[in-house]
Amino acid sequence: MSEQINPKWTQFIQAVQEEVKPALGCTEPISLALACAMAAARLSGDVTHIEAWVSPNLMKNGLGVTVPGTGMVGLPIAAALGAIGGNAQAGLEVLKAASDDAIVRAKALLNAGKVQVNLQDPCEDILYSRACVYAGKASASVTIAGGHTRVVQIVCQGETCFSLDEQQQSGTVDPLGVLADTTLAEILEFVEQAPFSAIRFILEAAHLNDRLSQEGLSGKWGLHIGATLRHQQQRGFIAEDVGSSIVIRTSAASDARMGGATLPAMSNSGSGNQGITATMPVLVVAEHLKVDEETLARALMLSHLSAIYIHHQLPRLSALCAATTAAMGAAAGMAWLLDGRYQAIAMAISSMIGDVSGMICDGASNSCAMKVSTSVSSAWKAVMMALENTAVTGHEGIVAHDVEHSIANLCALACRSMQATDRQIIEIMASKI
CATH class of the missing domain: 1.10.4100 (2-methylcitrate dehydratase PrpD)
Known part of the structure; x- marks a missing residue:
C-alpha cells in the first residue's frame, strides 16, 4: 500500500471525520436537546419553563422516537432533559451523562405543562430548532440551523451574544x-x-x-x-x-x-x-x-x-x-x-x-x-x-x-x-x- 496521502485523500478523510461521529439518541430530537442544553448553560438558576420551535422535518423525525434513558417519545422530553441534564459541550452526545435525578426533574417539568414545542412553518432550513429556556425571569435562547449541531445564534436576556457570520462562513472550507x-x-x-x-x-x-x-x-x-x-x-x-x-x-x-x-x-x-x-x-x-x-x-x-x-x-x-x-x-x-x-x-x-x-x-x-x-x-x-x-x-x-x-x-x-x-x-x- 502507498504511504503517501495525496491532497484529495486528505479531503476524503476529513469528510468522513465530519460525517461519521458518535451520537446518543435519534439526532433530530438530540439537536433540540443540544439547543436547550446550550441555552440552559447560560442561566444560573433552575429551569422553570421552555419554549421551542422546530422545522417541519425536524418535527417529523422527533414525534415517534424514544429519548434515551427516559422511556418516553417525542421532542418535549428531549427538550426538558437537554435543559436540565444535558452537557452543552458534548454535541450529539448531549444526553450521555444525564443523571437519574435529571430525568426525574425533566419529566416533572413536562408533567407540569412547562415545556412547549411549536412548529416553525414556513421555515427556510430543513434542520432548524430554536430553544428559549427560562430560569424565572432570566432567559436564554439558542438557534441551531443547517445542521444538527450548527449554532447560528445565541441570545441572552434579549441581547444577541453570538451570531454566525455568514460572510465569514462563506470563506471557510467545506469538508464535504x-x-x-x-x-x-x-x-x-x-x-x-x-x-x-x-x-x-x-x-x-x-x-x-x-x-x-x-x-x-x-x-x-x-x-x-x-x-x-x-x-x-x-x-x-x-x-x-x-x-x-x-x-x-x-x-x-x-x-x-x-x-x-x-x-x-x-x-x-x-x-x-x-x-x-x-x-x-x-x-x-x-x-x-x-x-x-x-x-x-x-x-x-x-x-x-x-x-x-x-x-x-x-x-x-x-x-x-x-x-x-x-x-x-x-x-x-x-x-x-x-x-x-x-x-x-x-x-x-x-x-x-x-x-x-x-x-x-x-x-x-x-x-x-x-x-x-x-x-x-x-x-x-x-x-x-x-x-x-x-x-x-x-x-x-x-x-x-x-x-x-x-x-x-x-x-x-x-x-x-x-x-x-x-x-x-x-x-x-x-x-x-
Whole structure:
C-alpha cells in the first residue's frame, strides 16, 4: 500500500471525520436537546419553563422516537432533559451523562405543562430548532440551523451574544466540498491505497454499532425485530446464513437505537441508523471471511464514504428513506470484500436503485428498524447478483447505464418531486398530534 496521502485523500478523510461521529439518541430530537442544553448553560438558576420551535422535518423525525434513558417519545422530553441534564459541550452526545435525578426533574417539568414545542412553518432550513429556556425571569435562547449541531445564534436576556457570520462562513472550507468533484472510482482508489494508519479510526464504527446490536438482541428495545428474527431462526423458520445474520444484527442495532438504549451509535450523515446500516452488514461479511483489521477498515471506509457521497447529493432530510442510500454504501463494502472489482460495486448499487428507491421516510421511530432490515436485505441480494455478473440495467426504470448517472437520477427524485411527498407525509403525521 502507498504511504503517501495525496491532497484529495486528505479531503476524503476529513469528510468522513465530519460525517461519521458518535451520537446518543435519534439526532433530530438530540439537536433540540443540544439547543436547550446550550441555552440552559447560560442561566444560573433552575429551569422553570421552555419554549421551542422546530422545522417541519425536524418535527417529523422527533414525534415517534424514544429519548434515551427516559422511556418516553417525542421532542418535549428531549427538550426538558437537554435543559436540565444535558452537557452543552458534548454535541450529539448531549444526553450521555444525564443523571437519574435529571430525568426525574425533566419529566416533572413536562408533567407540569412547562415545556412547549411549536412548529416553525414556513421555515427556510430543513434542520432548524430554536430553544428559549427560562430560569424565572432570566432567559436564554439558542438557534441551531443547517445542521444538527450548527449554532447560528445565541441570545441572552434579549441581547444577541453570538451570531454566525455568514460572510465569514462563506470563506471557510467545506469538508464535504470534495464530494462535488469526485467519483466512486476515485473513492475506491483511495480506499485501496491510503495508508492503514490514516483510516484506522473507522474501526470505532464497528465497535460502537456492534455493541448496539448486541444490546438490541436482548429483545428489550423497540420492535425487537432483530431478536424476533433470531428467535425464529432458532425455531428453524429462518436459515442460519450470512444473509440472515446481516438482517438480524443490523436491525437489532436499530432496535436498540430507536428504542432508547443508552449506548451511542456511530452515525453517518447525521443519522445513527445510517451509520448502523453502513457498518453492520460489512462487519458481518468481514467476520464470515475472517479478514484482518486492515481489510475491515478499508471495507468500512468504502461503505461509509460511499454512503456520504450519495447522501451528499440529497437534502439533509427528505421523503426518501436514507437507510436505502446508507445500504448502498454497505453494498459497496460487501461487494469489495467478496469480489474486489469496481464493476461489482457499481452493479450492486445500480440494482439497489432499481429495488428500494421508492421507500419513504415517515419520521424517526421504532419502525425505522423495519426499513433498515429491508435496505440491508436488498444490499445483500444486489451483491449476490453482482457476483454472478447480473444487475438491473440502464434499460430499466430510473437506472442508467452508468452508476453515477443512476445515483444522480435517484437524488433528482428526492430533491424535486419527492418534496411534495414530504409535505404530504408531514401533513399526515401532524394530523395525528
